[in-house]
Structure formats: C-alpha cells, structure tokens
Amino acid sequence: MPEPLEIVILGGGTAGWMTAAALASLLPPTGWRVRLVESEEIGIVGVGEATFPEIKYFNDAIGIDEAEMMRATNAGFKLGIEFVDWGFKGSRYIHPFGVHGPAHMEHLFHHQWVRALRAGWKSEIGEFSFAAQAARNCRFQFPETVRRSINSAYTYAYHFDASLYGAFLRCIAARRGAQRTEGKVKHVVQDSETGDIRSLLLESGETVAGDLFIDCSGFRSLLLGDTLGVGWEDWSKWLVCDRAFAVPSERDELSPYTRSTAMEAGWRWRIPLQHRTGNGYVFSSSFISEDQAAGSLIQGLHTKTLAEPRMLKFRSGRRVAAWANNCVAMGLAGGFLEPLESTSIYLVQIAIMQLVPLLPEKRADPRLRDEFNRLMDLQYERIRDFLILHYKLTTRDDSEIWRYCAAMDVPESLTRKIDLFRHDGIIEKYKDGLFTPTSWLSVLIGQGLIPENYSPLADAVSEEELIYQLDKFRENIRDRVDETLPHDRFVDRYCAADSAA
Ligand SMILES: Cc1cc2nc3c(=O)[nH]c(=O)nc-3n(C[C@H](O)[C@H](O)[C@H](O)COP(=O)(O)OP(=O)(O)OC[C@H]3O[C@@H](n4cnc5c(N)ncnc54)[C@H](O)[C@@H]3O)c2cc1C
Numbered sequence: 001m002p003e004p005l006e007i008v009i010l011g012g013g014t015a016g017w018m019t020a021a022a023l024a025s026l027l028p029p030t031g032w033r034v035r036l037v038e039s040e041e042i043g044i045v046g047v048g049e050a051t052f053p054e055i056k057y058f059n060d061a062i063g064i065d066e067a068e069m070m071r072a073t074n075a076g077f078k079l080g081i082e083f084v085d086w087g088f089k090g091s092r093y094i095h096p097f098g099v100h101g102p103a104h105m106e107h108l109f110h111h112q113w114v115r116a117l118r119a120g121w122k123s124e125i126g127e128f129s130f131a132a133q134a135a136r137n138c139r140f141q142f143p144e145t146v147r148r149s150i151n152s153a154y155t156y157a158y159h160f161d162a163s164l165y166g167a168f169l170r171c172i173a174a175r176r177g178a179q180r181t182e183g184k185v186k187h188v189v190q191d192s193e194t195g196d197i198r199s200l201l202l203e204s205g206e207t208v209a210g211d212l213f214i215d216c217s218g219f220r221s222l223l224l225g226d227t228l229g230v231g232w233e234d235w236s237k238w239l240v241c242d243r244a245f246a247v248p249s250e251r252d253e254l255s256p257y258t259r260s261t262a263m264e265a266g267w268r269w270r271i272p273l274q275h276r277t278g279n280g281y282v283f284s285s286s287f288i289s290e291d292q293a294a295g296s297l298i299q300g301l302h303t304k305t306l307a308e309p310r311m312l313k314f315r316s317g318r319r320v321a322a323w324a325n326n327c328v329a330m331g332l333a334g335g336f337l338e339p340l341e342s343t344s345i346y347l348v349q350i351a352i353m354q355l356v357p358l359l360p361e362k363r364a365d366p367r368l369r370d371e372f373n374r375l376m377d378l379q380y381e382r383i384r385d386f387l388i389l390h391y392k393l394t395t396r397d398d399s400e401i402w403r404y405c406a407a408m409d410v411p412e413s414l415t416r417k418i419d420l421f422r423h424d425g426i427i428e429k430y431k432d433g434l435f436t437p438t439s440w441l442s443v444l445i446g447q448g449l450i451p452e453n454y455s456p457l458a459d460a461v462s463e464e465e466l467i468y469q470l471d472k473f474r475e476n477i478r479d480r481v482d483e484t485l486p487h488d489r490f491v492d493r494y495c496a497a498d499s500a501a
Pocket of ligand 1: 010011012013014015016037038039040042043044045046047048049050051162183184185186216217218219220222244246280312314330331332333339342343344345346
C-alpha cells in the first residue's frame with residue numbers, strides 16, 4: 001500500500017474549513033489524510049456574510065442539506081445586490097441573480113429595451129427581471145425548474161453568519177475524517193534543496209509534517225507569502241478602499257438582497273440575517289479618517305448596535321501565484337478583492353474545485369500547478385474588472401474618492417469591455433469567471449451607461465409591437481411577484497433558526 005498523501009491545512013477560518021470539508025467529502029475514501037491546524041488565540045476574520053449563488057453548487061457537491069445549513073447559520077436568501085447612490089446621488093438599481101427579459105431572449109433583450117428607450121418609452125431595466133422585482137418587494141420563492149418561465153431564469157445565494165458556517169463545516173469535516181490540531185505555528189521547516197515545506201513546528205513543540213500544504217492563514221499568508229516569498233500584486237490604485245468597520249445591529253427587515261450604499265469615501269453594506277443585521281463601512285483611508293468613518297457608519301444605522309465597531313485593514317490584490325512549490329493558498333492568504341460583490345467565499349470555492357481533480361499525487365506535476373494558477377488568475381482578474389466597473393462608471397463628483405475613480409485609468413481588459421458596450425451594446429463573453437453577461441448588463445446600465453447603438457435584430461418588430469410586448473412582460477413579472485410569499489414568511493417556514501426568535 002502506498003503511503004497516503006498528507007494534506008495539511010493551516011487556518012480554520014471560512015477558507016480552512018471549506019477546504020477541509022470539501023477534501024474530506026470529495027477525495028476517494030483512501031489514499032489521503034487531511035489535518036487542519038488553527039489557533040484560537042489568533043482568531044478569524046469571520047465577516048463574510050454575503051455569498052454568491054455558486055455556493056449552492058459547493059454545498060450540493062459536498063452533500064449539505066440546504067435548510068439544515070440555513071437553520072444553523074441564521075441564514076436568509078439573497079436574490080441580488082442593491083446599489084444605492086452609486087451612479088449618482090439618488091440612483092438605485094439591483095444587480096439580480098437572474099436574466100432580464102424572457103429567458104430565451106437573453107442575448108437580444110437589452111437591445112430591444114434600448115430601442116424602446118430611444119423611442120421615448122421610459123422604464124428601468126430592473127423591471128424586466130423577476131429576481132430584481134422579487135427582491136425589491138421582499139418576496140421569495142424557489143426558481144421554477146419544470147418549464148421555462150418568467151420565474152425560472154434566476155438563482156439565489158445566502159446571507160449567513162460566516163462564523164457559524166465555518167463551525168457547521170467543521171462538524172462535517174470532522175465526521176468525514178479530517179483531523180484538527182489546535183496550536184500556533186512558530187516555525188516552518190523547508191527542504192533545503194527544493195524549498196518545499198516539510199512541516200509546521202507549533203509553539204507546543206508538536207511537529208505537523210505533510211506532503212501538500214494549503215495556506216488558509218488569512219491576510220498573514222504565512223506559508224505562501226512569508227515562507228515561500230511569493231510576491232503580492234497590488235491593485236489598490238483601482239480598488240482604493242483599504243479599511244472597513246463592521247458592526248452588527250438588531251434585526252430589522254429581512255430583505256432578500258444585500259444593500260450597498262455609496263458614501264463620502266467608500267460604501268456601506270447592510271446584510272440582513274435572521275438574528276441580526278450585519279453592517280459595515282468599506283472606505284479608503286486616503287479620503288476619510290478612521291474616526292469619521294466609524295461615526296458615519298453608526299449614524300446611518302436603523303437599529304441598536306449589538307457590539308463595538310470592529311476595524312479590518314486590507315489591500316486589494318493577489319499573490320502572483322496561488323500555488324508555489326507544495327503549497328496552495330486559499331482565501332485571504334491567496335488574495336483579496338474588496339467585498340463589494342461578495343466574491344471571496346466564491347474564490348475559495350473555485351480554488352478548491354480546481355484543486356481537487358489534481359489530487360491526490362505525492363508530487364504534483366508542475367504543469368498542473370501552472371494550469372491551476374492560470375485559471376485562478378483569470379478568476380481574480382475578471383472579478384477585479386467587474387468591481388472596478390462600479391467605481392469607474394460613477395458620475396458622482398461630490399467627494400474626492402468619486403472624482404478620483406471617475407478619472408482613473410482602468411485595466412485595458414476593462415476599457416475594452418466598456419467601449420464595446422458603450423458603442424454597440426455588446427457584452428464580452430467568457431467561460432472561466434464568475435460574472436455572466438446579465439451581471440455586467442445590470443451594472444453597466446445601472447451605473448448609467450446606455451449604449452449608443454443597438455443590434456439591428458431589435459428592429460424585427462414594429463415600435464408599437466415592441467413596446468406592447470415589453471409592457472406585457474413587465475406586467476407579467478409584477479403579477480408573478482405578487483403571487484410569491486414575503487421573504488421573512490418563506491424563511492420562517494423553510495429554515496427558521498432556533499436562536500432567531
Ligand atoms: C470587510 C470585509 C468584508 C467581507 N465580506 C465578505 C462577504 O460579504 N462575502 C464573502 O464572500 N467574503 C467576504 N469577506 C472575505 C471573507 O471574510 C474571507 O474570505 C473569509 O473570512 C475567509 O477568510 P480566511 O479563512 O482566508 O482567513 P481568516 O478568517 O483570517 O482565518 C485565518 C486562520 O488562520 C489561522 N492562523 C493564522 N496564523 C496562524 C498561525 N501562526 N498558527 C496557527 N494558525 C494560524 C487563524 O487562527 C485562522 O484560523 C470580507 C472580508 C472583509 C475584510
């Protein structure tokens with residue numbers, strides 16, 4: 001019998017426990033051992049409360065029961081993100097997790113909408129999205145799966161308590177054979193020739209040896225960054241926010257969407273959970289003092305705070321390679337993109353799913369490592385561009401941060417996308433990457449960019465007929481939304497948490 005592959009995960013935050021639970025669930029029954037080292041003294045970031053719909057695939061893949069997970073984490077459903085004051089003060093749009101217009105017309109619908117708009121017919125594109133309208137009205141139902149209908153072409157994510165999600169995964173990982181070691185790493189032992197990591201020496205004197213090390217040590221990046229010296233690619237000239245204050249407050253409306261409100265030096269989030277509301281102010285320390293930011297956050301709360309605001313410092317960017325030697329970084333140890341579209345947990349999940357097919361091998365083929373890094377680079381860069389888009393397309397000029405963002409140069413890959421849309425209404429498509437054309441469309445138009453031209457295919461019917469069809473479709477959505485349950489009632493029936501009363 002060959003020796004099993006020893007996989008050592010350093011870190012027990014969301015990234016560490018997602019990795020441990022996934023490996024313990026997805027790898028074959030024999031041939032590997034998973035051990036996770038974490039230090040309670042150091043603690044975790046634990047503020048990732050909003051997710052992206054892809055998390056459902058992750059949970060399904062490792063056999064998590066949705067209602068059970070939601071009960072355990074005080075979760076609610078999330079149909080999208082509302083952006084308030086982003087394009088200009090007073091503007092408001094939803095980036096929904098679903099298409100605009102009829103499902104089979106996704107490629108053409110916005111061209112038709114632009115044509116109607118040019119003809120003087122006023123409407124908002126969000127009125128043609130079931131997910132956006134259900135969110136706006138605080139309603140929820142599961143997408144219909146049987147037939148193609150207005151309420152089939154969307155999906156959903158969750159708002160949950162990230163620390164409880166980690167604890168939930170920890171139980172799964174333990175049940176499926178992952179071992180946990182409490183302890184603080186004091187020294188990392190490397191092979192003198194190859195530089196590969198051989199073991200972690202804990203403060204207790206214990207040594208944890210391994211073949212493959214997964215660095216989930218958070219912003220410290222103890223293995224990939226500190227030990228192996230993998231450099232940092234900084235993106236803070238485009239994503240200028242570098243701090244956040246987070247504070248929970250008493251529960252208010254359990255809306256099925258995250259709210260992001262643009263502020264004087266960044267933006268604030270509101271994430272409703274069953275037992276409380278998560279709030280935070282993400283800001284740039286170049287444009288506002290920490291005291292002012294904390295004051296501004298507290299001032300805008302609708303319910304009583306449940307703790308003191310907690311400050312987190314970060315930089316947007318990534319390690320130049322997510323995998324080096326025998327070490328792969330997941331989560332904050334590999335990079336961070338500010339939380340505007342709640343993408344960090346997704347980045348952990350995609351890294352895990354890309355890593356699993358490459359295991360278990362005692363010594364990884366460098367070609368596999370390069371392919372993993374290439375795919376992760378694409379994921380990061382595409383999310384980066386999508387986030388920058390929100391800032392770049394603002395027309396706000398009431399404070400320094402917005403004037404800076406509107407004037408800044410952006411990556412060439414994003415300039416190309418914006419120009420293509422501005423001129424022709426075309427959205428560049430890609431296979432590897434989180435955001436679909438629907439997501440791009442909602443932010444491009446939501447931020448106020450209406451294409452100069454539309455596809456001639458949109459001229460197939462007369463103007464009167466087109467407007468009649470659009471009107472009817474919009475009415476249909478309203479009717480369907482009216483038939484659905486209020487989100488809080490839906491949650492009560494499906495997954496009420498014991499502690500949420
Ligand atoms: C302001 C803010 C808001 C966010 N919002 C969202 C969101 O809405 N959605 C989303 O998807 N993501 C969000 N994130 C990101 C999310 O919080 C993280 O991706 C997630 O928590 C994963 O963190 P992690 O596990 O990589 O690191 P951490 O939580 O920092 O965990 C690090 C682990 O490493 C261990 N460790 C470190 N050093 C040592 C050592 N020497 N010895 C032993 N153990 C060690 C620690 O004990 C800990 O267990 C947000 C992040 C920030 C900063």
